[in-house]
Amino acid sequence: MTPQNRPVHAESDFPAPDFDTPIERRGTMSNKWDDMAHVFGLEAPDALPMWVADMDFAAPVGVRRALERTVAHGVYGYPGENAPYLDAIRWWMRTRHHWQVGREDILTVHGLVNGTALAVDAFTQPGEAVALMTPVYHAFARVIKAAGREVTELPLALRDGQYALDWQGWTARLSGREKMLILCSPHNPGGRVWSADELREIADFCHERDLILVSDEIHHDLVLPGAPRHIVTVLAAPDIADRLVTLTAATKTFNIAGAHTGNAIITDPGLRQRYVARMMALGISPGLFGLPMVTAAYSPEGAAWVDALTGYIAGNAEIFDRGLAGIPGVRPMQLQATYLSWVDFTATGMAPAELHRRIEQGARIAANHGESFGLGGAGHMRFNLATPRARVVEAVGRLQAAFADLQ
Numbered sequence: 046m047t048p049q050n051r052p053v054h055a056e057s058d059f060p061a062p063d064f065d066t067p068i069e070r071r072g073t074m075s076n077k078w079d080d081m082a083h084v085f086g087l088e089a090p091d092a093l094p095m096w097v098a099d100m101d102f103a104a105p106v107g108v109r110r111a112l113e114r115t116v117a118h119g120v121y122g123y124p125g126e127n128a129p130y131l132d133a134i135r136w137w138m139r140t141r142h143h144w145q146v147g148r149e150d151i152l153t154v155h156g157l158v159n160g161t162a163l164a165v166d167a168f169t170q171p172g173e174a175v176a177l178m179t180p181v182y183h184a185f186a187r188v189i190k191a192a193g194r195e196v197t198e199l200p201l202a203l204r205d206g207q208y209a210l211d212w213q214g215w216t217a218r219l220s221g222r223e224k225m226l227i228l229c230s231p232h233n234p235g236g237r238v239w240s241a242d243e244l245r246e247i248a249d250f251c252h253e254r255d256l257i258l259v260s261d262e263i264h265h266d267l268v269l270p271g272a273p274r275h276i277v278t279v280l281a282a283p284d285i286a287d288r289l290v291t292l293t294a295a296t297k298t299f300n301i302a303g304a305h306t307g308n309a310i311i312t313d314p315g316l317r318q319r320y321v322a323r324m325m326a327l328g329i330s331p332g333l334f335g336l337p338m339v340t341a342a343y344s345p346e347g348a349a350w351v352d353a354l355t356g357y358i359a360g361n362a363e364i365f366d367r368g369l370a371g372i373p374g375v376r377p378m379q380l381q382a383t384y385l386s387w388v389d390f391t392a393t394g395m396a397p398a399e400l401h402r403r404i405e406q407g408a409r410i411a412a413n414h415g416e417s418f419g420l421g422g423a424g425h426m427r428f429n430l431a432t433p434r435a436r437v438v439e440a441v442g443r444l445q446a447a448f449a450d451l452q
Contacts, residue, residue, distance in 0.1 A: 077094045080097075094429075097429070101433065111338055111340065130339060134151055138310075144279070156294065156306065167319050167322070175226070206378065210246060227259045231268065234413070236385060237378075237382070257290065263294050263296075264297060292307060369441065369445075373392075387426075388426050
């Protein structure tokens with residue numbers, strides 16, 4: 046068990062979560078389930094959505110009760126005093142990540158895509174460039190380009206089946222217009238936990254080139270048992286706090302992404318003020334319903350729930366990897382963190398269109414196309430494993446059938 050996942054409670058104090066019982070999500074305005082037909086053309090009643098990165102699990106009981114109390118009050122005015130919310134975040138970061146955070150350091154944004162977009166807006170100008178270590182979460186490039194900035198792709202190297210930094214290869218790709226680097230830590234889609242030495246190298250790279258470093262750590266609680274410990278970037282490189290924005294959220298951890306509540310944690314006063322200025326200019330302020338949900342999530346009960354969740358996801362990943370390992374030319378990347386399996390199909394020799402046809406029309410599974418994650422993503426697919434285990438077993442069987450001619 047990794048240090049940040051070590052329980053701070055007795056597990057018997059809280060009811061065991063039920064991750065096995067399916068919850069019907071069709072007809073609930075779910076992006077993952079209800080948009081599958083429009084995006085993938087999958088209208089079959091047995092189609093499996095394994096694309097959008099939310100979970101098919103109910104949030105912890107305490108989170109649901111906190112929301113129920115808010116709803117039952119009946120008055121839904123502007124939120125104000127939020128010290129309990131800020132202190133819950135501080136408690137979580139201290140007990141789970143060994144990170145001391147001040148109240149004043151925490152800025153609440155409308156989710157981490159919004160938090161990323163605000164950083165791009167605050168610290169770069171149109172025509173400048175933002176560097177991404179690809180393949181990486183596709184929303185980064187989307188918001189950068191929408192803001193009129195350029196994307197500089199720095200393809201990750203592949204060493205011993207895992208993604209690695211490639212400084213020699215990256216130097217030639219820099220245009221000189223870069224003003225920012227966005228880091229995904231842990232890495233999505235590769236599921237990689239970066240080491241302290243790697244984070245230090247990234248920090249040095251940004252310092253040498255005068256880049257703002259935005260560290261998106263939304264998956265930092267979803268490290269699987271036995272994997273290396275996640276290290277908060279600012280702890281690995283405290284001397285670059287004057288150019289570091291750390292993005293965190295309870296939403297990915299506890300499956301409350303619909304609350305659209307996240308945090309930009311900025312310890313340097315000058316950098317923080319520049320970010321606050323853009324928030325004020327754009328009218329960014331917290332919503333009422335996310336605050337009590339996050340406050341309840343960042344608690345001993347939430348810690349117990351996450352410990353159970355990561356163990357369950359590890360079990361799903363083992364089943365999925367073992368099932369796909371029998372298909373020639375198909376290789377899942379070892380999952381250290383997140384619940385997203387990144388699968389390499391390039392050795393099958395199939396063109397992307399054929400790959401997509403087999404998975405979507407043959408197996409009736411909606412998964413993310415690797416090309417959308419940037420350079421290095423072609424020939425890969427990303428599968429969401431945060432679903433009841435029976436569905437993972439079903440998906441494995443369907444994929445084996447869809448590629449049966451290779452076996």
